[in-house]
Amino acid sequence: MNRRRCAAAAITVVCAVTLLAVPGTAFAATAAPAAPTAPTAPAAPAAPEPGTPAEKSLEAIRLELEGLYAKAASATDAYNLAEEQTKKQSAEIVKLAQEIVRGQDRIADLKARAGATARAQYRGGGLPPEAQLMLTDDPQLFLDGIGRFRQGQKATHDLMGELAQTQDDLETYTKEASAQWTKLEANRVKQEKAKKEINQQIAAAEKIEAQLEKKERERLLKLEQEAAYRAQASWLGSGILKSAKGRASGKGRQAIAFATAQIGKPYEWGAEGPGSYDCSGLTSQAWAAAGRTIPRTSQEQWRLLPRVDVKDMRPGDLIIYHADASHVGMYLGDGAIVHAPRPGRDVTITGAGSMVILGVVRPDK
Template identity: 60%
Template sequence: MTRRRSVAAAITLVCTLTVLAAPGLAYADPQPPPAAATAQAGDRTAAAPEKSLEEVSKEVDALYRKAGAATDAYNLAKEQADKQSSLMVELAQDMVRGQTKIDLLKQQVGVEARAQYRDAGLPPEVRLMLSGDPSKFLEGATRLRAGQHAQHTLLSQLTTAQQDLKEYTRDANSQWQKLEANRARQAKSKKDIEKKLAAAKKLESGLQKKELAQLAELERQQAQKAQTAWLNSGILREIDNKAGPLGKKAVAFATKQIGKPYVWGAEGPKSYDCSGLTSQAWAAAGHPIPRTSQEQWKQLPHVAVRDMRPGDLIIYFSDATHVGMYIGGGMMVNAPRPGRDVTIGGAGSMPILGVVRPDA
């Protein structure tokens, strides 16, 4: 009996130890783990390896490009909102003029009504028939026709003025709805821009001063590599066109802004974004163009890269989110991105989507 109890106790102990050793079940260990085990655990839970400078550069560039796209959307919404605000002012003025016209016409209709009342309410035709003087009858008939025509014209003008006022009101409501929609898009784009810029700045803030300098140098080398490849294609042998009169003025304005900082949404005079610089340069030349790089690409005449001349705008990336101005010799002036100043760079330093000519 005693032996059977000993065997049962041994089996119970083995089962208990097996359960405790089973994977997936956690129990508190009253003893601290050995130093070697701690080191191994530390190795397993250590942070992921730091990103290389090239990886940081690509990530920062992608964030700034996305911020650039959002900036274009912001600028377009702002431009459209400004136009709609101006239209609403014009419509309000039209409505005031329309109401004034209606009030004046109503006064004239009232004068006619009071005149009929003074004549005992008799229609003009009856009064003519009651006249015993033929000459006066004929004279009165002529005046009657003129009066009827004037009255018909008066009522027609009043109807038209009332219809115009209704149309102005409908247009004003429509423009108000568009204005509110553009303001909402503008606010959304602004949040998107701020989010992307904050993410890019966070990445850059994690770099040491020396690394920031290396990052800038890496960007320069990448741009130089792209520019060299572009020049090696022999394209510059085909580009030998002189600027037009307006193009010269635009280039002169743009190059005077060199050294001023990039600020998203800015269009001078102290700072610019990429399309703010190009649109203001052409405005200074006396030839206003669309505000954003995407609208510049959509609306302005396209020319072949080999035919471009100083003053033409080079649109970059497949989504047309960046623009620079060609100044000759294979170079362009542009406002690159936040944290950079307006500068001269290689025309082929970024992927070219195409070229537009504002004064074509």
């Protein structure tokens, strides 16, 4: 009965795999990176001293937009991670289904061989081989028969052992496939939840911006630039880069060349190029172009890649931003990064200290 349930589950998984729509690296941390001195977190950046009520209103809008886009960035990382896990689980299910099919074919072959042995015994009068040997009067025939009997006995034993092992393997593959399918569905739920969150935050931000006059939008952009400039100046003024004299590695130069070639292309959440990118889509593709596969999301890049101190960073390193590691940029040297900022903005170069730095990771360490 257990075998029938196993086979039924196997067939279900094999059939389900045909419905899959499969979508489009861990090191110990080194010394903790130095924290920047400018308190410029997206949620509460240092406010300037605006001079008019209109400027105060725009500054409040800027802060509100930063908060909305920060939430969208966190949700984007969650979406990207779920998508990567879904890809891996889909591929694993396909592999397991192939193993199940091979196992079913193997069982069918073994059963056919066992049936052939049974039929041969039936043609021998239905008596087991050892009984047939006992009835012979020819000593030589008896000795020859003993040898063949032992060989046959071993072959039968091996056949039945292989059949049992193949059935056990099939049951294991079926259980693993079912577990992977459960994880796959859970990650699809996470994807949908993250997607909904992203769209809600971006829609709210876009609605606010759409209500602004052209001059207000221009002033808002200027306020963003001024806030970034103040943060960068404060960061550089701390002397944090005095010892950061490292040179880019060969692969680092290749990654930089790729990333800077994308300048001007629009930000799009979940995008990995070639026409648009999100922040970690840009950095992961840049290092892929240099021949180094790194995790897809900024949070996984922070978690899995080797860390270096800010004062020891070199061009090509990745700077991870915000307490939740929801943003990443590639260090270019001289206190600058290239990054994909947020919806409504293009891939650009900006100051490395214009946002709160969580730490630095080195893909080719």
